[in-house]
Amino acid sequence: MKKMTEQHLINAFGGESMAHMRYLHFANQAVREDFANVARLFRAIAHAEYIHAGDHYLELKHLNNGFVANSMGAFGPGDTKKNLRLAIAGETFEIMEMYPAYIEVARRQSEDGARRSFEWSYATEIMHKALFEKALAAVDQGRDPEVGPVQVCEVCGYTLEGDAPDRCPVCGAEKEKFRVFS
Ligand SMILES: [Fe+2]
Numbered sequence: 725m726k727k728m729t730e731q732h733l734i735n736a737f738g739g740e741s742m743a744h745m746r747y748l749h750f751a752n753q754a755v756r757e758d759f760a761n762v763a764r765l766f767r768a769i770a771h772a773e774y775i776h777a778g779d780h781y782l783e784l785k786h787l788n789n790g791f792v793a794n795s796m797g798a799f800g801p802g803d804t805k806k807n808l809r810l811a812i813a814g815e816t817f818e819i820m821e822m823y824p825a826y827i828e829v830a831r832r833q834s835e836d837g838a839r840r841s842f843e844w845s846y847a848t849e850i851m852h853k854a855l856f857e858k859a860l861a862a863v864d865q866g867r868d869p870e871v872g873p874v875q876v877c878e879v880c881g882y883t884l885e886g887d888a889p890d891r892c893p894v895c896g897a898e899k900e901k902f903r904v905f906s
């Protein structure tokens with residue numbers, strides 16, 4: 725594998741792994757503040773980040789002596805309002821800078837497996853940002869947002885609110901591959 729794409733996969737694995745953990749702690753904080761739907765949203769999206777990390781990880785199986793990954797995560801315990809802002813900032817960075825650049829490098833380096841993994845994450849983070857922004861608008865007014873069932877594709881992590889589609893619009897997986905957080 726080309727070294728630059730390989731490093732991007734390691735970075736993305738680290739970032740998604742820590743996003744997973746961060747969102748689980750953010751869910752716990754939302755429970756403390758009686759924002760049950762925000763907590764559920766954080767748990768669903770934490771699961772999506774776990775899927776992303778796993779997809780990147782599988783592309784790195786040639787590194788069988790192990791590798792060291794940085795998290796690139798934003799930390800600092802805070803209230804749910806602050807946590808949602810941190811989450812939106814992280815998703816925005818992934819959408820605006822990280823994944824578009826990683827996708828382009830992988831394409832130029834003909835690393836198709838890595839490119840596919842990056843594209844799956846990119847498509848998902850757009851949804852995450854929108855869901856967090858909707859949640860923050862309610863929390864800013866001191867109330868728990870209305871959130872329907874949240875569906876997460878177990879193959880690519882794609883996340884949507886509502887009923888599971890017949891096929892995942894990102895990876896084509898069948899309806900049964902969606903895990904619902906309701
Ligand atoms: Fe995300």
Ligand SMILES: [Fe+2]
Binds near residue numbers: 893895
């Ligand atoms: Fe999918």
